[in-house]
Every structure is written in structure tokens, then in C-alpha cells.
Amino acid sequence: MSFHICVLGIDGSGKSTITASLPAALAAELNVIAAGAGDTFRVVNGEEDYLASKFHPKGFPLAARLSRYFKGKAKKFVDNRKIYPVFKLSQLFFQDVAAQKLVKIYSPDLMVSDGNLLLSTLGRAANYLQPASESENVSDSRQTVGPDDLKAVLEYIIDKKPLPEKTIKVLPVLKKTGIIEIFLRLMGVDKLLLPDMVIFMDIAPERALDRIKNRGKKIDLHENIHDLTQARNMYLKTIEAFNTYRRCLSAHHIAVDNHTPGQVLGEIIKLIKQEIMQKTQNGMR
Numbered sequence: 001m002s003f004h005i006c007v008l009g010i011d012g013s014g015k016s017t018i019t020a021s022l023p024a025a026l027a028a029e030l031n032v033i034a035a036g037a038g039d040t041f042r043v044v045n046g047e048e049d050y051l052a053s054k055f056h057p058k059g060f061p062l063a064a065r066l067s068r069y070f071k072g073k074a075k076k077f078v079d080n081r082k083i084y085p086v087f088k089l090s091q092l093f094f095q096d097v098a099a100q101k102l103v104k105i106y107s108p109d110l111m112v113s114d115g116n117l118l119l120s121t122l123g124r125a126a127n128y129l130q131p132a133s134e135s136e137n138v139s140d141s142r143q144t145v146g147p148d149d150l151k152a153v154l155e156y157i158i159d160k161k162p163l164p165e166k167t168i169k170v171l172p173v174l175k176k177t178g179i180i181e182i183f184l185r186l187m188g189v190d191k192l193l194l195p196d197m198v199i200f201m202d203i204a205p206e207r208a209l210d211r212i213k214n215r216g217k218k219i220d221l222h223e224n225i226h227d228l229t230q231a232r233n234m235y236l237k238t239i240e241a242f243n244t245y246r247r248c249l250s251a252h253h254i255a256v257d258n259h260t261p262g263q264v265l266g267e268i269i270k271l272i273k274q275e276i277m278q279k280t281q282n283g284m285r
Contacts, residue, residue, distance in 0.1 A: 002035070002103045003279075004193070005272060006116045008123060008239070009201035010231045011223050012208030013256060018201065018264055019114040026110055029269055035106060037064070037099035038114025039071075043106045061101035067094035079221040085128040092117040100193075110272070116195055118157065119242060122150050123235040127222050132230040144170045145234075150241035158194075197275050198251035199268055200239045205229045207257050250275065 009015035023036035036042040074087035155161040205228035239251035
């Protein structure tokens with residue numbers, strides 16, 4: 001069974017770059033078959049790329065093509081608060097499905113994904129529906145949302161447990177997420193699994209914004225200090241909620257502000273080695 005690692009991070013953290021590099025690095029370092037799902041889809045071992053351009057001996061999932069399609073659509077409408085979330089959710093959904101399909105086809109030892117439908121939605125939903133940059137009072141009720149509330153949302157979506165009244169009160173945004181819940185149900189979210197391990201690449205919003213500006217490309221609507229801060233805070237609570245929901249410490253926090261991509265990659269590989277070793281030892285008991 002493949003071990004699934006999810007990488008999370010706000011814009012400017014370097015998440016997508018690291019996720020794209022991880023499969024090859026893990027394959028070489030651990031002598032395993034590693035797959036990746038994100039901007040690119042890869043399946044590699046130390047010597048071979050199973051998904052070389054236009055060469056897919058065992059097939060290439062339709063879901064991967066759909067993920068790329070919706071990613072392009074999401075980018076086109078990134079500054080539209082109403083349309084963008086629909087395309088972004090679609091991209092994440094098909095990316096998760098493609099990851100599962102690649103696991104079934106190629107049986108990799110490790111699968112690395114750039115985000116996750118449920119966890120990314122928890123981290124970014126407020127950005128989509130109640131962006132801090134458009135709020136007159138940035139320190140409003142969103143700040144009272146705790147990891148226990150996000151854990152309750154995971155239980156509500158995955159386990160169909162009723163939401164506590166406390167969670168409904170501190171998450172008024174839930175009143176606006178009916179369309180998201182309907183989308184998740186229709187698209188078969190019940191069939192999607194949470195990752196075995198989460199890596200959160202943490203960076204100060206100010207530093208992230210500097211990196212974004214230095215790209216020399218158009219800055220998206222949500223790439224501002226208020227929304228980046230809001231997303232970081234929610235991601236930190238999301239990974240704590242994930243740990244509580246799973247009843248284990250499988251979500252890890254890495255500060256990347258002053259680290260090179262190589263240093264970050266090395267730290268993540270070290271964490272993955274430790275996590276796999278711990279799970280192997282627990283399985284032997």
C-alpha cells in the first residue's frame with residue numbers, strides 16, 4: 001500500500017516547486033518508486049521515469065488531464081471570488097482522484113501531492129468566502145475558530161457527524177458553503193482519503209509576499225498581506241485539527257523563510273524517513 005504525503009503552504013512558500021522535486025529525490029534517496037500529483041504528474045524510481053512526456057506504458061489517468069484543465073481555468077478566473085473557488089475545488093478533486101488512479105496503476109511506494117481537497121479547502125475557504133482583505137475588521141469572528149472546530153468539520157464531511165452548535169456559531173462561513181458541500185458529495189468525496197502524512201511549509205506572510213513580487217508576474221487578488229496571513233493562520237489550525245482527528249502526530253511544520261529549496265527538500269526527506277520508520281516499527285509490534 002502506498003504511503004501518501006501531502007504538502008501544504010501559502011502562496012510564496014515554494015510548495016509547488018518542492019512537491020514537483022520530491023518524487024525523484026525520494027526515489028533516489030530511499031531506493032523506492034515514488035509518484036507525484038500537482039502541477040505535474042510523475043512516477044519514478046532511481047533510474048526510470050514511468051510518465052515521461054507522451055509515454056505512458058500503463059496509461060495516464062483522465063483525472064490527471066482534467067486536473068490540468070481546471071487548473072488552467074482557475075488561473076484564468078483567479079481574481080473572481082465567486083468563480084475561482086469552483087474551478088480550484090474541481091482541480092483539487094481531480095488531482096486527488098488522479099493520485100489514487102496512479103497508485104492503482106503503478107503501485108508506487110510513496111505518493112506526494114501538492115495539497116489535498118479537504119485540507120486545502122479548510123485552509124483556504126475563508127480566503128474564498130470571507131477574505132480578510134475585504135473585511136472592515138480583520139480581527140473578527142474568524143479569529144475565534146479553533147482546531148477543534150476544524151476537526152468537527154472533518155468529522156462532519158468524512159464521518160457525517162453533526163456539527164456542534166459551538167462550531168456553527170464560530171464558523172458563520174459554513175452558511176455560505178452549501179455549494180461546496182453539495183460539490184463534495186456529488187463528486188464522491190466519501191471515496192477520497194486523507195493523506196498519511198502532512199508537511200506544512202510555513203513562511204512569514206511578509207516574506208511570502210516578497211517572493212511573489214520578485215517573480216515578476218501578475219499578482220493575484222488573494223496574494224496580499226491580509227489574505228496570506230489569514231490563510232497561514234487557518235493552515236496552522238488545520239494541521240493541528242488533522243493531528244487530533246487522526247489521533248497521531250502525522251502533520252509536520254517546517255519553517256522555510258531563510259532556507260534554500262535544497263535545505264527544505266532535505267528536511268522534508270528526513271521527516272518522511274522518520275515517519276515511515278516509526279510506522280514500520282509500530283506495525284511490527
